[in-house]
Amino acid sequence: MVDLNASKDLSDTTDKIKEHIKKNIADKPRIYDLWFASMSVLRMTDSVVFISVDTEMQQKTIEVKYKHLIEEAVKQLYDCDGKVIIYNTQYGKITREQIDADEIKFTPGDVIEADNDGDNRLILYSKNRGLKTADNTVTEDEEGAISEFIISNNTTKFKGSLGDWKKNFKLDYTFDNFVVGSSNRLAYTACTVVAQYPADKYNPLFIHGPSGIGKTHLLYAISNEYVQRFQNTRIIYITGEEFTNQVINNLSEPNFQQKNQYMQNFRENYRNCDMLLIDDIQFIAGKNTTQEEFFHTFNALYNGGKQIILTSDRPPRDIKILEDRLKSRFESGLIADIQSPDFELRVAILKRKSEDMGIKISNEVLLFLAENISSSIRQLEGAIKKLNAYAYLNNLNSSGITLELAKACIADILSGTEPINVTVEKILSLVAQTFGVPLDELKGRKRTKEVALARNVAIYIIRKITDLSLPATGRFFDRDHSTIHSAVTTIAEEVKTNNTLNNQIEEISKLAKS
Numbered sequence: 001m002v003d004l005n006a007s008k009d010l011s012d013t014t015d016k017i018k019e020h021i022k023k024n025i026a027d028k029p030r031i032y033d034l035w036f037a038s039m040s041v042l043r044m045t046d047s048v049v050f051i052s053v054d055t056e057m058q059q060k061t062i063e064v065k066y067k068h069l070i071e072e073a074v075k076q077l078y079d080c081d082g083k084v085i086i087y088n089t090q091y092g093k094i095t096r097e098q099i100d101a102d103e104i105k106f107t108p109g110d111v112i113e114a115d116n117d118g119d120n121r122l123i124l125y126s127k128n129r130g131l132k133t134a135d136n137t138v139t140e141d142e143e144g145a146i147s148e149f150i151i152s153n154n155t156t157k158f159k160g161s162l163g164d165w166k167k168n169f170k171l172d173y174t175f176d177n178f179v180v181g182s183s184n185r186l187a188y189t190a191c192t193v194v195a196q197y198p199a200d201k202y203n204p205l206f207i208h209g210p211s212g213i214g215k216t217h218l219l220y221a222i223s224n225e226y227v228q229r230f231q232n233t234r235i236i237y238i239t240g241e242e243f244t245n246q247v248i249n250n251l252s253e254p255n256f257q258q259k260n261q262y263m264q265n266f267r268e269n270y271r272n273c274d275m276l277l278i279d280d281i282q283f284i285a286g287k288n289t290t291q292e293e294f295f296h297t298f299n300a301l302y303n304g305g306k307q308i309i310l311t312s313d314r315p316p317r318d319i320k321i322l323e324d325r326l327k328s329r330f331e332s333g334l335i336a337d338i339q340s341p342d343f344e345l346r347v348a349i350l351k352r353k354s355e356d357m358g359i360k361i362s363n364e365v366l367l368f369l370a371e372n373i374s375s376s377i378r379q380l381e382g383a384i385k386k387l388n389a390y391a392y393l394n395n396l397n398s399s400g401i402t403l404e405l406a407k408a409c410i411a412d413i414l415s416g417t418e419p420i421n422v423t424v425e426k427i428l429s430l431v432a433q434t435f436g437v438p439l440d441e442l443k444g445r446k447r448t449k450e451v452a453l454a455r456n457v458a459i460y461i462i463r464k465i466t467d468l469s470l471p472a473t474g475r476f477f478d479r480d481h482s483t484i485h486s487a488v489t490t491i492a493e494e495v496k497t498n499n500t501l502n503n504q505i506e507e508i509s510k511l512a513k514s
Contacts, residue, residue, distance in 0.1 A: 010040070010041050010042070010043075013041045013044060014039070014040045014041045016073075016077055017039075017041065017070065017073045017074065017077065018036055018037075018039060020072075020073035020076060020077060021036055021069045021070065021073055022036070024069060024072070024073075025069065031066070034058075035053075035058055035061055035062055035066060036062075036066075036069075038053060038054045038058070039051055039052070039053050039058075039062075040052050042087070042094060042099060043099055044074070044078070044080070044082065045082065046080060046082065047082050047083065048082050048083050048084075048085060049070070049074055049080070049082045049083070049084050049085070050085050050087065050099055051070065051084060051085065051086045051087070052086075052087050052088070052089060052094055053086060053087070053088050053089075054088065054089060054090065055088055055090045056088045056090050056091075058088060059086045059087065059088040060193075060197070062086055063086055063192070063196055064189055064192055064193055064196075065189070067084050067086070070084050071084055083228075173216075173217045173220035173221055173224065174220075174221050174224050174225070175188070175191070175192055175195075175221045175225060177352070177356070178214065178217055178218065178221055179345065179348050179349045179352050181341060181342060181344060181345030181348065182342060182345070183213075183338065183339040183340065183341050183342055183345055184213070184214060184338045184339070184341070184345075186336045186337070187207050187209075187214075187215075187218060187336040187337070187338045188218065190202050190205055190207075190334055190336045191205070191207075191218045191221060191222050191309075192225070194222055194307060194309060195221070195222045195225035195226050195229070196225070196229060198226065198230075198274070198275060198306075198307035199305045199306055199307045201334075202333050202334035203302065203307055203308060203333050204298075204302070204307075204308040204309065204310060204329070204330060204332070204333040204334075205307075205308070205309045205310070205333055205334050205336065206309075206310050206311075206312070206315075206316060206330050206331070206333060206334070206335045206336070207309070207310070207311045207312075207336050207337075207338060208311065208312045208313065208314055208315050208335070208336075208337050208338070209313070209337055209338035209339060209340075210313060210340065210376075211313060211376070211378075212376035212377055212378035212379065213338050213339075213340060213341065213376065213377050214338060214377055215279070215311040215338060216279055216311070219237065219277045219279060219309060219311065220237075222275075222277065222309060223235050223237065223275075223277065226275060230274075233274045233275070234272070234273040234274050234275075235273065235274065235275045235276075235277070236269075236270065236273045236275070236276050236277065237277045237278075237279070238277075238278055238279070239278065239279045239280050239283070240278055240279065240280045240281045240282060240283030240284050241280065241283045243278060243283075243284065243290065243294065244283060244284055244287055244290045246266065247266070247287075247289060247290045247293050248290075250262040250263050250266050251263070251289065266293075267293070267296070267297070270297045270301075271296075271297055271300040271301060271304075273301070273306065274306055274307070275306065275307045275308075275309070276297075276301055276306065276307070276308050276309070277309045277310075278308075278309075278310050278311070279311050280311060280312065280313070281310040281311065281312050281330075282312045282313060282314065282319045282322070284322075285319050285320065285321045285322040286320075286321040286322075291322070291323050291326060294326070295323070295325060295326055295329075298326070298329055299329075302329075308333075310330065315335060315337070316330040316331050316335070317331070340376075341377060341380075342469060343370055343371065343468055343469035343471075343472050344469055346369075346370035346373070346380060347366055347367065347370045349377055349380050349381075350366050350369055350370055350380055350383075350384060351366060353380065353381050353384040353385075354366075354384050354388075357384060357385070357388045359384070359387065359388045359391060359401075361384075361387065361401055362401070362403075364403050365387075365401055365402075365403055365406045367472070368403055368406060368407070369383050369384075369406065369410070370472075371468065371472060373410075383410045386409055386410060387401060387406060387409055387410070390405075390409050423465070423466055423512060423513075424462055424466065424468070424476055426511075426512050427458055427461050427462055427465075427508065427512045428442055428443070428458055428476075430508045430511055430512055431454055431457055431458040431461070431508060432454065434454075434504055434507075434508060435450065435453065435454035435457070436450075437450060437451050437454040437455075442454055442455055442458060443476070443477055443478075455477065455487070456487040456488075456490055456491050457491055457501070457504075457505060457508075459473060459477065459484055459487040459488060459491075460487065460488050460491035460492065460505065461505060461508055461509055461512065462476070463484070463488050464505075464509060465509050465512060465513055469481075470484045470485055471484075491505075
């Protein structure tokens with residue numbers, strides 16, 4: 001599209017993209033001045049856009065926080081979904097040869113798989129690099145492979161079968177389809193940095209949070225981004241349980257000489273990779289030999305400048321019977337937590353999942369799902385899948401999925417947990433009884449001192465013991481989010497000095513949760 005030699009075209013393209021970005025962040029001129037004012041386009045093809053900025057800080061900040069603004073501008077102006085590659089000139093001029101090389105490196109192609117005669121490796125090739133023959137088979141020459149993704153090694157070198165390893169590599173788990181909100185933004189940002197600058201800033205990267213909220217998705221997103229950016233790499237993904245099982249299986253070999261050989265090969269396999277990702281690392285806690293092996297593996301990789309990413313259901317300090325020397329190493333990098341998604345993020349996830357599945361769901365149904373399924377992204381996805389299946393099997397269009405139908409369809413998902421709207425009604429009833437205010441006045445517009453206090457207390461308790469957002473809470477009182485925020489702030493200040501009110505709130509909260 002735009003060539004490096006066509007300086008006029010490049011200048012015009014740069015101006016158009018910068019102007020588009022400037023308009024989109026007109027309310028934040030400081031961001032434009034800091035990060036985009038000196039930006040220029042070096043080359044733009046149908047698949048890659050090469051950008052130059054002055055400093056490394058500009059480059060990394062845009063890549064982590066603002067690259068989407070460039071992507072949106074290019075999409076709007078040129079109808080191009082090209083990958084954005086950013087350079088900085090802080091340490092020297094960007095050469096044409098460098099861009100030529102990177103254009104080949106980053107130009108996407110249809111990724112095809114080859115298990116290389118069953119040696120339990122997933123070699124990633126790209127059609128556009130001339131690595132595919134006319135009969136659609138992969139050439140045997142591995143020199144042109146993009147990368148090597150290892151789930152396990154099931155050869156006679158050491159014992160470690162993990163079943164259908166190919167299914168473990170999920171090409172569709174990317175940063176682009178990971179929905180970001182306040183509850184996971186830190187972990188998401190850290191993962192994007194690690195994928196682009198491995199073993200640079202955050203090593204190790206330790207991600208923790210409850211099950212079903214996106215930790216594994218981020219691990220695969222790192223892998224997918226990493227293999228696109230760096231050639232001839234070795235990535236190993238494994239779970240803590242599988243790592244433990246491999247240690248046990250190798251040590252259980254009755255032949256002493258063979259056992260030593262197995263363990264030597266096991267160590268070489270894990271200590272000679274470029275990136276090691278271990279899911280649910282907490283599983284190795286209390287298993288002394290496994291901890292010993294992982295301790296030395298960790299040291300070898302870290303000292304060799306290799307990236308380590310670990311996930312767990314809790315932070316290192318809370319993993320009981322985990323050796324202190326491992327805890328200290330896990331805590332030496334960045335610890336990023338992922339919390340249960342808040343209301344706004346749940347709605348965004350539901351919208352994304354429904355769009356991906358091609359099913360249209362009304363806002364009323366989406367809000368109901370978001371308000372009543374609060375703990376797990378997997379449950380949100382499961383609810384959408386079930387509605388999708390129900391609509392398909394019953395030949396329903398989007399208007400056929402009513403709120404009543406949604407409630408009936410996902411009743412089993414909601415079973416065992418009280419829907420949030422029921423909890424809210426219970427809170428309102430308890431507050432009305434405690435403060436002697438009629439329920440209709442509590443929800444109404446009356447603003448006497450007694451009613452206003454009771455209403456503010458109800459709002460405060462709802463925000464305290466549920467994860468409803470400000471707008472969602474406001475819908476119960478027909479008020480906007482700013483009014484809800486003001487009520488919460490007022491009561492939060494009052495309870496600091498009013499012990500009686502504080503005790504009343506604690507009692508109501510306890511009863512509402514019972």
